[in-house]
Amino acid sequence: MTRITVMDAIDQALAEEMAHDPAVLLMGEGVATKRRALVEAFGPARVRNTPLAEGIIAGTAVGAAATGLRPVVDLLFAPFLCYAMDELVNSAGKLRYLSGGQFDFPLVAIAMTGAGWGVGAQHNHNLEAWFAHAPGLKVAMPSTAADFKGMLKSAIRDPDPVLFFVDIALAYTDGEVPAGEHLVPLGRAARRREGRDVTLISYAKTVPVCEQAAELLAAQGISAEVLDLRSIKPLDEAAILASVRRTGRAVVVHEASRTCGVGAEVAALIGEHAWDALRAPVLRVTGPDAPAPASPPLEQAYVPQPAAVAAAAQRLMAGAEAAACV
């Protein structure tokens, strides 16, 4: 174990996977400029700067993936993915199916997302639910340095296209990361804290928010479990349902806007499959249905805070009627 930042964990994963498989290459605007060590280790053919053109970066990755390479593309900020939607959604996500399984598309698209830099809505927009809704794609959104490393390695080895989101607020946080081979499978949630009374379900930067909320709740005698989804798709339905069956209450927390967000999917899943275990409605604490503002206090207000998560859990503990008054 060594203590490194999320960005260093990503670098480790890239270096290890490029050493592990000569078909892996990295492309994107500035990847060769920013990651000189990778260029020196693997050469300029495998670490490529590209024109500033997200569509062709993604399209090139899709074409390369179909014919024997394992491209990783850095598309910088999540809103820029809109320029690459056709290649990611219509090609990467659909062509395996449309070809009747003749072609595979093993590629990873990395993008930073979320509040933390005050860069405003054209750099900060949490789009994970869009891609989870599109067939054929997988979506990873880790919260710890160890998971960033282990999940990126798994994503690169995965035979299907993976959207890999890096929460800006987590990028320079650090954590214990196993040296060398460390694979974290896609589609498995992690229990960050055990609890009996309520499950706080989240991913990315709002996982530590939930952990802080659990501390607040503990001080009031409420035992909160914290579940880090880590993957949005595949979603670890079994882990969600098992936890809610134990606690009987759930709050889903994410920074992305509420409407048709991941929280809606998780709440529906619980309603469909664990209704009998629920002692109160499932609540959501999310970002608003508004673009992300640049002003620092507004940007922070956009992100769910520990007190709001704790308050939601308290309402659940007070009973269904109080919960409904949100």
Added chain:
Amino acid sequence: MGIRLYDGRAEELLQAMWLIRAYEERAVALQAEQGVPGTCTAVGQEAAAVGVVSALGADDLILTNHRSSGHLLARGADPGRMLAEVMGRRDGYCKGKSGSLHISAKDLGVVLTSTIVGGELALATGVALSQQMLGRRGVVTCFFGDGAACEGRFHESLNLAALWRLPVLYVCENNQWQAFVHRRETMLADNIAARAAGYGMDTAVVDGNDPEAVRAAALEAVESIRASGRPYFLEARTYRLRGHFEPDDQAYVDPDELAAWRARDPLALLEARLLAAGRIDADALQALRAEAYRRIDAGWRFAVDSPYPATAELTTDVYA
């Protein structure tokens, strides 16, 4: 049925063109009689397809657009499996999941039929990057139309292929129509190849209704790509004789223009040239046409006999 390789005899080209024409006529009939969906023909463009594909080797790869039946058939696709795909049957090239609009055939080196106009341009660079990085010899041929040349991806693709010296043969089948809009309404320039020259690419413009001229130009292009490793842009000037899709009454088409291009039907042009030069006789021509229609008939029977996919196929092949 595997990849078809050509020695370049005119009868061979004509035979391939008749197979495409007979296939398109059957596809039109299937739409009219049975409502088979998604029929976008390339009637009138057979010479461009056969001319280019006949210049390719076994290692070369193809990406194409929604008017792909000619490219597939010229490459050696089994008309039965194509018709089965169009009719949504299990024995289609893509198990019936593609329909007519997205047929790919890995065994033939056909990586993609894209119905998103320009999608083939977006992926061609990546396929060519695989060829380059994995040390494969094959050239990547990318067919698209003048409509795709109006998409941003056209420019992004050409720029990157030129910059990275990718082995792409860009083939613009300039058929004068972009869905229901004439090319004159969408661009000031008459010629698309000039755009490619602007990206530092060698280009050629050829009469797309003359298969021998197209083949000669394509052979030169492929040789240039193999020698230099750099992309090449070939514009085939042709015309979409039928509508955007079936049915389409073409009421929006200038009748004089349509008549002028009908008079330049690529099959009739080649036949007339061969007959005039004594390179083929009328009996051989008749036999060649009859064989094309016989093969399409046989293919249609195969397709009709192929079952629909099981409902369980609905959610297979989504993920590996």
